[in-house]
Amino acid sequence: MIVVWIVLALVVVVIALALVMRSRRRRATVGAAPAPRAAMPEVLVTQVAPRPEIDDSPGLDRRLASSRTIFDRVRTITSVGALTKEQLDVVEEVLLRSDVGVRTTSALLEELRSHGAPAGVASAIRESLMSSLSGDRSVRTSADEGRVPVWLFVGVNGVGKTTTIGKLAWRETQAGRSVVLAAGDTFRAAAADQLQLWADRTGADIVRADEGADPGSVIHDALGRAQARHADLVLADTAGRRANSTNLLDELAKIRRVADRGPGQVVETFMVLDATTGQNALSQAQEFLAAAHVTGIVLTKLDGTARGGIVVAIERELGIPVKFVGVGERAMDLLAFEPIAFVDSLLSA
């Protein structure tokens, strides 16, 4: 019940604040004659300053320009054998800029330093990156006899969970499977509507409830429907949630329990991850892994300028493999993850 203490502490502070405000107000009213509240003037301030020119601080600009070519530079390092400090610096920069992260980068550099680069730097980095991405990427679509396989989707807000489900629904229905969508995001306004549109597009069945309904019950109903109609797969959406709130993660754990009992069996739990995310992705993965037994990552928005290098750190440290990547907004813009192509894109560009 630390809660009570926290609340009480806040009560004290808030009361103190109230006193401050009151005294301020008093002072204001005692001093000046009660100024009549001025009507809101038509013009407060006209746009005084002209809109400033685009700021091009030269130093930064040059630095950025040089960063664009640095990816090429790593390929041009052709030396064989031990690496010089400059070469290692270039490699470090490439990795850091791809969001691989400080720790993983130093580990990779350490490998490079000790192993040398018998076949050139580029291939040496590629090799160590590839060995970091050696997990099992198969996707389970079948459950035990008599149970309905469920794919559960988790992640923070705005990473593209609902869109990913839409795309996977399309993919699976194309593959001839009958799919039931469970609109388990009952929190975000109109999330169910968004999923409904995907259901209409792909011909998948959908179970939804009103905003604010219990997500567990939506998934439970979806399982019932899937069983009654002998559907092949249930794709269960969940509301985006912060990964640093125990309560929201507890709720997620509960949703997973509901999805995994009775007729349902959770065969895959995907954490959807936005490729633009930086080091926070690692703690997201850690928390979601603990709360919902994440079995794979869907890396979305890889069609932008972001490289998504943090998944290397996630797979190295937590052993969660990337299984799909999102590369666009159309239904077919979801691909199985190819480590080789991914590593090449990390090192090129």
Add this chain to the structure above:
Amino acid sequence: MFDSLSGRLERLGASLRSRGRLSDADLAEALAEVRSALLEADVELSVVRAFLDAVAERVRGENVSQSLTPGQHVIKAVHEQLVEVLGGSALKVTYASRPPTVVLLAGLQGAGKTTTAAKLAAWFKQQGRQPYLVGTDLQRPAAVEQLRVLAAQIGVEVYSDNSDPVTVARTGVAEALRLGRDVVIIDTAGRLAIDEALMAEVRAISAATSPHYTFLVIDAVTGQDAVHTARAFHESLELSGVVVTKLDYDARGGAVLSARGVVGRPVVFASTGEKLADFDLFHPDRMASRILGMGDIMSLIEQAERSMDPEAMAESAQRMMSGAFTLDDFMAQLNQIRKMGSLGGLMRLMPGMTRDMREAAKNVDDGQLNKIEAIIRSMTRHERRDPSIIDGSRRSRIARGSGSSVTAVNQLLKQFDQMKKMMKQMGSGSTPQLPGAMGKMAQMAARGAAARGESLPAGFEALASGMKSGAPTAAPAGGAKGKKKKGGRVTPPKQR
């Protein structure tokens, strides 16, 4: 957000504190620490380098002050540089001479534009403006619907139709003019900076509506890519500022520094939670203090000012100090606090909090508050006024009535009692000018700050001196003892 950065700098300070003068090697070591702290916080590499150069220059350029240890010297330089990078050329939101003032929001998919649009509308409304929302995101399924639902919660109208984004924007602004609204917020579809067609579209929207403000909405957990995005949008749209979202997520937020560093435009607004109230102007100096773990009492005061009834609060404060504080008062205050925003968010602003307390506060949510409220509501009026009459059978009745356990009821009563005693003591005790625990907290914070070699954040001193003048004026209000005047009747728009 910057928790880990401040933690690292603190540890760094501790390791340097033990040494004498700051040698070049020490400086290099300190800067290496700062470098990896910044990189781990997702600050972009070029921005990190520029930042380190500037810090090094500061450290070398300044005379080593007698009162600072070398470690503190570095921390001070880092702090100053943070304030400068975050704060330079702040933007003051002004209004167009010929309304409506048009605000355009742009950004990547999933950055939080639609939610930001609604929060921004709520903010303008609070400023006494009449905002109007225009939803041009016809691309993402149900995006306009999401905007409508959020807008309904704050009582703002939304314009949208099914034509095309540019027409919707133009018609929306015209409609706002016709309705006499003075601020128009245009929500746009999320787009990638490299998508030429979509960037042309947002430029066309901008050309059609000539916005007074164009804000890039950026996710605080964005990694190295933040600079590319910011730069591309800036080149296309000439941003006037940045709105950073999801600042409550974690210890990162380097994107703030990156975007700031690369486009040279200020961060204007920050969103720090899921509630529509968790949104405010971004204050660089306060953020810099928060980075270094000094709390942010000014933001707290402002949040309080917006959402509470000070008269009612002062009255119960008086009762609190005289020992007549009841569970009814407690409930009323609980509701006041809830109006201010999420508990975790509030705790982050409080100075003198330990890491553990912050961690604990992060996990307090409305559900737990509901539980406390349920327990209190399950008591009779008598019991609330005088908890001492609650015996065993009453306890089990309360536990049953609130769906909790007798242990929980016991704990609540016990802690309430302890707190009450403490407050009474402090109200009449050693620090008569400062109401109770706050005084202690102020001392704590002062000690902490002194230990770090920092002066108190400006706001804190203001608070302390405010209290000195506040407490005596509160005293006469004590006569109004029995009168029950409850604030906190208004509940915020329900979100979860």
